[in-house]
Amino acid sequence: xxxxxxxxxxxxxxxxxxxxxxxxxxxxxxxxxxxxxxxxxxxxxxxxxxxxxxxxxxxxxxxxxxxxxxxxxxxxxxxxxxxxxxxxxxxxxxxxxxxxxxxxxxxxxxxxxxxxxxxxxxxxxxxxxxxxxxxxxxxxxxxxxxxxxxxxxxxxxxxxxxxxxxxxxxxxxxxxxxxxxxxxxxxxxxxxxxxxxxxxxxxxxxxxxxxxxxxxxxxxxxxxxxxxxxxxxxxxxxxxxxxxxxxxxxxxxxxxxxxxxxxxxxxxxxxxxxxxxxxxxxxxxxxxxxxxxxxxxxxxxxxxxxxxxxx
Numbered sequence: 001x002x003x004x005x006x007x008x009x010x011x012x013x014x015x016x017x018x019x020x021x022x023x024x025x026x027x028x029x030x031x032x033x034x035x036x037x038x039x040x041x042x043x044x045x046x047x048x049x050x051x052x053x054x055x056x057x058x059x060x061x062x063x064x065x066x067x068x069x070x071x072x073x074x075x076x077x078x079x080x081x082x083x084x085x086x087x088x089x090x091x092x093x094x095x096x097x098x099x100x101x102x103x104x105x106x107x108x109x110x111x112x113x114x115x116x117x118x119x120x121x122x123x124x125x126x127x128x129x130x131x132x133x134x135x136x137x138x139x140x141x142x143x144x145x146x147x148x149x150x151x152x153x154x155x156x157x158x159x160x161x162x163x164x165x166x167x168x169x170x171x172x173x174x175x176x177x178x179x180x181x182x183x184x185x186x187x188x189x190x191x192x193x194x195x196x197x198x199x200x201x202x203x204x205x206x207x208x209x210x211x212x213x214x215x216x217x218x219x220x221x222x223x224x225x226x227x228x229x230x231x232x233x234x235x236x237x238x239x240x241x242x243x244x245x246x247x248x249x250x251x252x253x254x255x256x257x258x259x260x261x262x263x264x265x266x267x268x269x270x271x272x273x274x275x276x277x278x279x280x281x282x283x284x285x286x287x288x289x290x291x292x293x294x295x296x297x298x299x300x301x302x303x304x305x306x307x308x309x310x311x
Contacts, residue, residue, distance in 0.1 A: 001079065001080040001084050001085060001086065001087060002085065002086045002087070003076060003086075003087050003089065004086065004087070004088045004089070005089050005091075006091075007088065007090065007108065007112040007113075010112060010113075010114065011046050011048060011086060011113060011114050012046060013044075013045070013046050013114070014045055014046070014114050014115075014116040015040075015045055015046045015047070015048045015086070015113055015114050015115055015116060015117075016036055016039050016040045016043065016045040016046070016047055016048070016115075016116065016117040016118075016119060017036075017048045017049070017050060017109065017113055017115045017117070017118050017119070018032060018033065018036050018048075018049055018050075018118070018119045018120060019049075019050045019051075019118075019120060019124070019126070020049075020051060020121075020124075021051055021052055021055055021056070022049065022051055022075065022079075023055070023068050023069050023070060023075070023163045024069035024070060024163045024166050024181075024182055025070065025075060025078040025079060025082075025182075026069075026161050026162075026163065026166060026181050026182050026183060027161055027181060027182070027183040028161045028162070030082065030183055032119065032121075032151055033049065033079070033082055033084065034082065034083075035119065036049075036119050037082065037083050037084060037085070039117065039119065039149075040085065043116075043117070045116055045117060046085050046086055047083075047084055047085045047086065048084075048085065048086045048087075048088060048113055048115075049079060049084055049086075049087050049088065050088045050090060050108070050113065051075070051087065051088070051089055051090070052089075052090050052091075052092040053072045053089050053090075053091065053092060054091075054092055054215075055068060055092070055215070056092050056097070058092075058215065059092050059093065059094060059097070060094070060097060066215070067167065067215060067216065067217035067218075068215050068216060068217060069163060069166055069167060069170070069182075069186070069217055070187075070216075071189060071213045071215075071216055072089065073189070074187060074189055074271075076089075078184070088113070090108075097128065098128050099127065099128060100127055100128050101126055101127025101128070101131065101132030101136055101140075102127075102140065104126060104127055105137070105140040105144065106144065109144075109146070110144045110145075110146070115146045116145075116146050116147070117146060117147045117148075117149060118137065118141065118146060118147070118148050118149070119148075119149045119151065120134060120137065120148065120149070120150065120151065121134075121150075121151045122134060122150050122151060122152055124137075134148065134150055161181045165181060166178050166181045166182060166186075167217055169181065170186065170217055170218075170219045170220070171217075171219070171220060172220060173219055173220030173221075173222055173277050173280075174277070175219065175224065175274050175275070175276055175277045176276060176277075178219075179274075179275070185273035185274055185275055186219070186273070186274045187271050187272060187273050187274070188209060188211060188216070188218070188254065188271075188272045188274065189211070189269065189270070189271045189272070190209040190210050190211040190212070190254070190269065190270070190272075191209070191210045191212070191267065191268070191269050192207045192208065192209060192210075192265050192266050192267065192268050192269075192270060193208045193209075193210045193266065193267075194208065194266060195208040195253065195255060198244070198247060199255060199257060202287070202290065202291045202294060203291065203294075204257045204291075204294050204298075205257065205262075206240075206255035206256055206257045207255065207256045207257075207258065207265060207266075207270075208253060208254065208255050209254040209255070209256060209270070209272065210254075211254065218241060218252075218254070219241060219274065219277075220241075220280075221241050221242040221243070221252070221280070221281045222240075222241060222242065222277055222278070222279055222280045222281050223238055223239065223240050223241075223277070223278040223279050223281070223297055224238065224239045224240075224241070224274050224275070224276065224277050224278060225237075225238060225239075225274075225275045225276040225277075225278060225300070225301050225304050226238065226239045226256060226272050226273060226274050226275060227272075227273050227275060228256075228258070228270050228271060228272050228273065229271070230258070230261070230263070230265060230270060231263065235258045235259070235260075235261050236258070236259050236301060236304075236305050237256045237257050237258035237259055237261075237301070238256070238257050238259075238278065238294075238297050238298060238300075238301050239254065239255065239256045239257075239272060239274070240253075240254075240255050240256075240281065241253075241254050241281070242281035243281070245281065245282070245283035246283050246284045246286075246287060246289075246290045247287070256272060257294075257298075259298070259301065259302070259305075275304070276304060278297050278300050278301075279297070
């Protein structure tokens, strides 16, 4: 997949384009994107997604505290796996938001992206103050020589999923529901750093995961079953997101204990897939009581892995 972080380089040929932030690239998004990719193949057009970063709400609403399901790099990797040919990441600014609908179509869709076909949702709005809709886009298409294919409300409603529903599931700690909506495991990507060493003292050494992107949503605090590809091996583990109340922790940490894995991975960036939630974070009466719970958690992970292997 080609990735363009500016509109200075033009596509190699005419394109089929869809537009959106696609946060989560969930099963509803995937339905649209796969259709667009197949359309491109059948009609000899390059499949292009025009997406925006930062999220428009981050720019236009100063008090917006929106958290995103994917970092921009995670979104990139998911789209590449779907078979997209070209991803254009347009920096979203106040200046760009003031572009009129007509100028957006002429300058970006027609001149920059060479759009021959635009596939878009029935409720898509664009241009300054989002004052243009799909009917306006169809009129522009007749003028500038591109076709507009509308994704019907039925097609979108049939999926019955949205990025907001996924964010709510994550905030509630319902990883299984979030993963069902996503069509893949929710992920956290970060650099492995050294912690205070408490896990090692308990017999459960952990990798601390530092997530640089402050806009990335973090699920409800608790313990989770996770896995990761590390040095080309699938490794399962248990992750804790929380404040470590038993030892009077003062800030939220994300720590993973990997099963049957002792390699030094400090400084490496890894992607952790969250598969299921074990329990809420809790304060134990003693460190010994915490250790006993960790043994139970490990057995929960082992049982989960065993069930996966049976399947």
